Amino acid sequence: MDSPQILLVEDDQAIAQAIGLALRGVAEVEHLTGPEALPDPGSFDEYAAILLDMNFRPEQRDGRAGLGAIDQLRIADPTLAIVVLTVFGGVTIAVEALKRGACDFLLKPWRNDRLVAAVGAAIELTARQRAGAAMSLEMIERHAIERAIERADGNISRAAAALGITRPTLYRRIEKHGL
Template identity: 55%
Template sequence: MPGALIIVDDDPDVLKAAAAALARTGQRIETAAGPEGLVERAGDYDAVLLDMNFAIGQRDGAVGLDALDRLQAADPALAVVLMTTFGGVSLAVQALKRGAADFVLKPWRNEALAETMRAAMALTAERRASGRALNLDEMEKRAIERALKLYEGNVSHAAAALGLTRPALYRRMERHGL
């Protein structure tokens, strides 16, 4: 069904709050307490809002990053937005480098969350309409765009986060028309 979102978080209050925040998008919204079984249903959704930590005291995001990898292998077109309470810039950059469509920190602003998920659904639709996953150049361009957005246009910080020198980032930005 087009316009289907799934929110995956182990906290029932977060599931309720995110579902309420996204209710105005007019999309079908499902919730799940964990990533188990999500990969098998990846094609049923147009975007995923996925928590990164599913155990008390866990803060490294490993479970969310693993689920992201598995979702991308199952459906490369599916846009996944990762979220966490304990996220720092380095975790956000790691998530974006690994292919997340976006990264959200809890607590979020409702309208910003809704806009992020609308953009994620549009990205999935674009990818599915083209009948292919992003190629390496497109992925690189999007990673650069996300890093620049994350660091509010600061090229030095974006380059460091991407593991590039400033001159290398400038060359790639020029090649991609950024």
């Protein structure tokens, strides 16, 4: 089985090399030096996760370029998990990145075991999100019914009301899905 491919967007070549070495055997790393080099929106499906630096020039410290890249990436592929990289003290930027859709952050310098764990979790998250996005309408309906019944503690009347359908309709759909 091929290793998953992740996209690393990092301007510092030494950091990119260190990440590549740390992830050897875990994932294949494609490296870009900045968000301006991001591929066309339709081509993100080949990546299992993205590692994204938040600043791309020595004089930048506000994370604006990274936050803009997160916005761009969320529009291009909302199922793709993003792990941001920021320097110690950049926790405020990391929190904003999480609010905009990143799934995790690592502070530089990082521990390799933490990097591997974060990338592994991001790869799994992308796979789950993509599987969810590909669910058929039947699967979505079944899942919605199961959740509504669970939230209503088995009360069919409350579950039907939560779903916006009548009790007889809910009973028919329960039978249809074998619930």
